[in-house]
Amino acid sequence: MPTPERTTLPEIVAAGRALLESGGLGRITMQAVAERVGVRAPSLYKRVRDRDALVLLVAEATADDLAGRLAASDRSLASLARAYRAFAHEFPEGFRLLFAVDGAADAMGRAAAPVLEAARTLVGEERALDAARLVTAWATGFLNMELAGAFRLGGDVDEAFEYGLERLEAGLRG
Amino acid sequence: MPTPERTTLPEIVAAGRALLESGGLGRITMQAVAERVGVRAPSLYKRVRDRDALVLLVAEATADDLAGRLAASDRSLASLARAYRAFAHEFPEGFRLLFAVDGAADAMGRAAAPVLEAARTLVGEERALDAARLVTAWATGFLNMELAGAFRLGGDVDEAFEYGLERLEAGLRG
DNA sequence: ACCTGAACACCGTTCAAGT
DNA sequence: ACCTGAACACCGTTCAAGT
Numbered sequence: 001m002p003t004p005e006r007t008t009l010p011e012i013v014a015a016g017r018a019l020l021e022s023g024g025l026g027r028i029t030m031q032a033v034a035e036r037v038g039v040r041a042p043s044l045y046k047r048v049r050d051r052d053a054l055v056l057l058v059a060e061a062t063a064d065d066l067a068g069r070l071a072a073s074d075r076s077l078a079s080l081a082r083a084y085r086a087f088a089h090e091f092p093e094g095f096r097l098l099f100a101v102d103g104a105a106d107a108m109g110r111a112a113a114p115v116l117e118a119a120r121t122l123v124g125e126e127r128a129l130d131a132a133r134l135v136t137a138w139a140t141g142f143l144n145m146e147l148a149g150a151f152r153l154g155g156d157v158d159e160a161f162e163y164g165l166e167r168l169e170a171g172l173r174g
Numbered sequence: 175m176p177t178p179e180r181t182t183l184p185e186i187v188a189a190g191r192a193l194l195e196s197g198g199l200g201r202i203t204m205q206a207v208a209e210r211v212g213v214r215a216p217s218l219y220k221r222v223r224d225r226d227a228l229v230l231l232v233a234e235a236t237a238d239d240l241a242g243r244l245a246a247s248d249r250s251l252a253s254l255a256r257a258y259r260a261f262a263h264e265f266p267e268g269f270r271l272l273f274a275v276d277g278a279a280d281a282m283g284r285a286a287a288p289v290l291e292a293a294r295t296l297v298g299e300e301r302a303l304d305a306a307r308l309v310t311a312w313a314t315g316f317l318n319m320e321l322a323g324a325f326r327l328g329g330d331v332d333e334a335f336e337y338g339l340e341r342l343e344a345g346l347r348g
Numbered sequence: 349a350c351c352t353g354a355a356c357a358c359c360g361t362t363c364a365a366g367t
Numbered sequence: 368a369c370c371t372g373a374a375c376a377c378c379g380t381t382c383a384a385g386t
Contacts (some may be wrong), residue, residue: 001358002285003268003349003350003351003386004350004352005350005370006350012204020293023299026342029378030377030378030379030380031377031379039351039352040352040353041352041378041379041380042351042352042353042380042381043350043351043352045380045381046350046351048350050379050380051379051380060209095327096274099318099319099322099324100270100274102177102322102323104322105322105323105324105326106326108324108326109326109327109374116327117375127252127337129327129328129334130318130329130333130334130338130339130369131338131341133319133329133334134288134334134337134338134341134342136315136319137222137312137315137316137318137319137338138262138308138311138312138315139311139315140318140319141310141311141312141313141314141316141318142307142311142315143272144311144314144315144318145273145307145311145314145353146312146381148276148278148279148356150273150279151281151307152279152280152284153198153283153290153303154303155304155307156304159195159304160303160304160307163301163304163305163308164304164307164308164311167305167345167346168308168341168342168345169345170246170344170345170348171341171342171343171344172345173348174341174345177367177368177369177370179369179373180368180369180370203358203359203360204360204361205357205358205359205360211379212368213371214371214372215359215360215361215371215372216361216363216370216371216372217369217370217371219360219362220363220384224360224361225359225360225361265375276380347352
């Protein structure tokens with residue numbers, strides 16, 4: 001006699017994302033996720049191989065979410081950078097996870113496609129990849145440091161971001 | 175009757191760093207650290223409040239180590255960036271930890287002092303802080319992505335690093 | 349076909365008892 | 368004064384038994 005399904009994979013991943021933002025990766029326990037979707041921990045193993053696989057799914061869902069935000073911007077380098085930063089502020093733990101978990105690089109590569117295109121129109125085909133890496137690395141590092149509380153020597157952080165963006169574009173125009 | 179000390183805090187931190195590099199943060203267990211220094215896990219609590227405190231000590235020791243490398247370079251922006259990258263390649267897990275653990279930002283701020291000075295000589299007092307943040311963010315993000323395996327669209331990664339450094343300096347000179 | 353309680357291994361942490 | 372075995376809480380994971 002079949003039992004009706006009491007939860008779904010998307011529900012489980014959404015529960016994982018919510019727990020993640022509520023206090024970091026340590027909050028994603030199989031028991032906490034199970035409770036949130038109304039099931040017992042062992043039942044999760046019907047839909048997910050193990051906790052690592054679940055964490056990777058959470059990272060990938062976060063990257064796909066980011067990809068949507070970037071694609072929905074006007075796709076200029078400045079807008080892409082600002083959308084990236086807004087996303088990191090909205091999901092700080094999700095943002096951290098994107099670089100903390102092995103295997104999320106693929107999904108991040110997909111999300112970064114508009115950056116490559118914006119770089120191409122700015123510096124041409126020849127140096128597009130290097131230029132995209134320059135801008136992406138800067139923004140990622142900036143957000144990493146901002147979220148880690150590394151900007152404590154004073155100064156306006158918003159202004160530092162805009163300054164960086166401006167100098168970067170100047171440097172790329174050469 | 176006093177018992178002779180069988181280990182020391184520096185020994186414990188060194189064991190933590192070695193375990194960290196052997197396979198990531200998950201390798202730092204109280205039992206593994208204790209075994210490495212020749213003691214039982216409960217004894218570690220004589221020298222360390224708890225696991226989180228030990229992990230923070232590991233991060234701080236790593237940041238101090240990095241500070242020494244940076245200070246020993248010729249302190250030009252390019253040399254600082256290359257020394258930073260060499261350090262991240264030597265201690266990839268330690269590098270990741272620097273931005274993953276809460277409380278390590280202070281020690282990182284100390285390590286970054288030479289970057290601020292190099293930025294000052296390049297762009298002047300007024301914009302020194304913003305410029306230092308630009309370069310530090312770029313290098314940190316680049317290494318983060320490099321270590322996460324995010325550079326998979328081909329292209330020479332060493333060359334991308336040098337390209338970024340060059341464009342960054344060009345942008346800062348205005 | 350999915351769900352669950354029970355069980356096991358492992359880890360962080362405390363503490364009374366040893367020397 | 369430091370060290371330890373024993374104990375407890377908590378977590379990931381497996382599995383036989385339920386429906």
